Amino acid sequence: MEAFKKVKCKRCGVVKEGVYLPSYNLKLCLDCFQLFFENKTQKTIEKFKMFSKNDKIAVAISGGKDSTALAKSLKNLGYNIHLVHINCQIEEENYSKNCQETVEKFAEEENLPLTILDFKKEVEVDVKLAAKIASKEICALCGMVKRYLLNREAAEFDVLVTGHTLDDEAANLLSSLIFWREFLERQWPVLREEGPLKKKAKPFCLTFERETKLYCDILKLPYVKNPCPLRGGTYVFFKKIIQEVEREMPSSIIGFYKGFLKRKEKLGLTPRKENLMPCRNCGYLTVAEVCSFCRLKEKVKDYLASKSSMV
């Protein structure tokens, strides 16, 4: 937890414990920071027409700082939220057990409804074995399964919200530009409902991770400090680069991401519309006949059958 120094708050003018935010060249006391943080979340929700107070909102919560800050700020702003947690059954460092317990503690403290899903029950094997069976990177496979399950759980809700931050969105954008990927089409703060795909929103797309951490620390929310022990790869690398650029040139990353939002149409990077169709098995939208999740399930079934026949 960050140690807070005394600052002269730009908002209330009082000299007391607070924070300095180089990205905005702004000093705020802890109370005014909370207001600043929740106001920005509210403004982002309105700006991108993400959802309203009448909507039933499913919040994907991992137990980390971002999704915890998201759930708390949405609750404080008066939204009707329901938490959905996926236990990924990562045994290293007791990680998934720790995450679930932290989310349960948070839900209890905040008196919020919580649904818990179990990766292993859904997929029959753990994330490491699933990645091996599917010959995919662990993070890519885990992300695919989580998106699938969250979308399914969100069926009875109006919108599914995730704690993706400005750091995440800018890292994704940078990676898309470095590799000139043509699929920026779905990179946007809100995605409309499309057949069985629920509406999705990222209320923290203009909020830095440093801010979600401060928010959790100031409000003393329970959250898991260490990152997933299995995480790695390109995505983590680009996030490190983004954070380095913002540290060196405060506010540059805000400009980078906002500039993209302004120019997306103009960029000429968006075409190549994917031809989505319903999965033959489950009805989920996919580019192939059978969706990735169902294909994974088939492969796992084959793998387990070959295992048991060997006994």
Place this chain on the structure above:
Amino acid sequence: MEAFKKVKCKRCGVVKEGVYLPSYNLKLCLDCFQLFFENKTQKTIEKFKMFSKNDKIAVAISGGKDSTALAKSLKNLGYNIHLVHINCQIEEENYSKNCQETVEKFAEEENLPLTILDFKKEVEVDVKLAAKIASKEICALCGMVKRYLLNREAAEFDVLVTGHTLDDEAANLLSSLIFWREFLERQWPVLREEGPLKKKAKPFCLTFERETKLYCDILKLPYVKNPCPLRGGTYVFFKKIIQEVEREMPSSIIGFYKGFLKRKEKLGLTPRKENLMPCRNCGYLTVAEVCSFCRLKEKVKDYLASKSSMV
């Protein structure tokens, strides 16, 4: 200087001292590396129609690895070159003196014609004081003066070539994208002659700095190892980022830059054509009535007059 290990050369098949180039996943012996390097330079020159064997070519040479490798490879490829060096009069670490002596040694060894210009004679003050007088960053001011002087010296040549590398071009591109700068228009491997602006070319736009360094080391060319003691700022930072990305994901930066070359038209980042007009004083093309160089000269004149009147 890099210590060379034994490798099995992909080109000639012999096991001997050589290099591994992760960007191309290629092992080459030292002789074949030299061929590879010069072939790539030749192909780049042809691909972008930079110049021919009949052209009189001015090579801007600083004494560093990039421009030294450029001069040597162009000479080996049979081009008609003339070296132009600007002594920037940077006294720190004896830098500019060291650069000039290194260039003189190289020119003598290679029997190449050399013109030396003197920053202080041209501007009347040194680069640090000039930057202070003009209220500009040292690197920005030095670059502006060098571009002006090189263009002027190139008057009797067909083309001016510089040692800008893939690292430089990609860093420049990344910085343009992060800040969504609209002036990518002039970012191209070759710029056609335009009134008093000479044709300019960057034959190393597809060559990494690691390769120019290897070329200098293998051919034992004299070059200044330490970077300019005054250098710094955004440009250096972005180059560090580019090198970090290439180290983490070999060949990604080649794809990034080549992808830009392919997409430049499509990108929609190129319009806003600057309205260039001849400088009232010297005829150099400029966006203002008087060009930056002449404005600097005026400011220096005023500064020196006010100094002498104070005596």
